[in-house]
Amino acid sequence: MKAFQRAIPALRPCHLGRGLQVQQGPHRHARLVHSSTTKAAVAHPVNVSGPPPKPPGSTASPLRKRFWKDVHVKEAAGGHQIYLDSRPVRTPEKKVLTVPSSKPHLAHAIALEWDLLKTAQHATKYHLIPMTSITGRAEDIAAEDAKGVTTIRDEITRVMLRYLETDTLLSWAPEKEPDYVGRSEEKRETLREKQIKAAQPIISTLVSTVWPGVELKPTLDANSIMPLPQPRQTIDVIRGWLSSLSPYDLAGVERAGIATKSLLVGARVVIEWSENFRHLRPSGASRTFGIEEAAHASSLEVRWQTENWGEVEDTHDVEREDLRRQLGSVILLVSGCSS
Structure with missing residues (x-):
């Protein structure tokens, strides 16, 4: 240690002018090196039988606990409210969630969602409360109205018109399909033919009952990947239709359109099930366009790919069921007792 200290040159002051001096090098009382040796950890033998102790956990958060026991629906002025014991379910804007009187089934579906939650933290996950989230969206639109x-209406309209530019129902595969290895020699229906077959009835219904005189053109040419714009009149008519929808119907079109990547499929689902469009259905006629039909029309390309190349487990099957779940939430949202 003394030899090391002798090797260090003598510290000299550094003159900065006007009497200021800075001592160069470490302080004279500073310890320059550690003279003690390090000690390695000693692993003691385990003499206790049984499982190892559990690691220390964090203090339980209030969100990890379910603070309610019972969930029930109460009739209130203007509709139905869902209560967690004595606390009403509220929207993110702190407003008590009130479901219209014509939609008791929707109120009970929301109550069931909350009854199935294990912790209060689960209420922050929208995929666990799809009915609550979509109803809250509709109530936010109604509050703005x-x-x-x-603001919300304009944003939904803008997004839905963007979906129309590359609508799944209008984006058809090229006429000529490539020759894949292992394909059967017998002639079969092409993907483009399947897409046209599924799209025609939906388009026909929309242009005859909802948007009379509107022309809906295929987004892609037979052998092109660049989308073609819709006529200006078509866009103006659909924009006006979206702006005239009730809050619940508009929220339904938004969710169905995003889930299926198709404004046309979303509109078709809503006019089939909404209580506000019952005048478009013949009296006593059964509904012909539901969850399965909408899912089939919007996922033909995925189904065609999996038939050729196989299905990815925990991906294609999960997406397929999630699509049906979201379409089902739309039907529950827009339908009512009067429909």
Whole structure:
């Protein structure tokens, strides 16, 4: 240690002018090196039988606990409210969630969602409360309508018209399909033919009952990957239709359109099941366009790919069921007792 200290040159002051001095090098009382040797950890033998102790956990958060026991629906002025014991379910804006009187089935579906939650933290995950989230979205639109504000409506309209530019129902595969290895020699229906077959009835219904005189053109040419714009009149008519929808129907079109990547499929689901469009259905006629039909029309390309190349487990099957779940939530949202 002394030899090491002798090797260090003498510290000299550094003159900065006007009497200021800075001592160069370490402080004279500073310890320059550690003279003690390090000690390695000693692993003691385990003499206790049984499983190892559990690792220390964090303090339980209130969100990890379910603070309610019972969930029930109460009739209130203007509709139905869902209660967790004595606490009403509220929207993210802190407003008590009130479901219209014509939709008791929707209120009970929301109550069932909350009854199935294990912790309060699960209420922050939208995929566990799809009915609550979509109803809250509709109520937010209704609240803006009451104030004369159209922020949410304008945003939904903008997004839905963007989906129309590359609508799944109008984006057809090229006419000529490549020759894949292992394909059967017998002639079969091409993907483009399947897409046209599924799209025609939906388009026919929309242009005859909802948007009379509107022309819906295929987004892709027979051998092109560049989308073609819809006629200006078509866009203007659909924009006006979206702006005229009720809050619940607009929220339904938004969720169905995003889930299927198709404004046309979303519109078709809503007019088939909404209580506000019952005048478009013949009296006593059964509904012909539901969850399965909408899922089939919007996922033909995925089904065609899996038939040729196989299905990816925990991916294609999960997406297929999630699509049906979201379409089902739309039907519950827009339908009512009067429909």
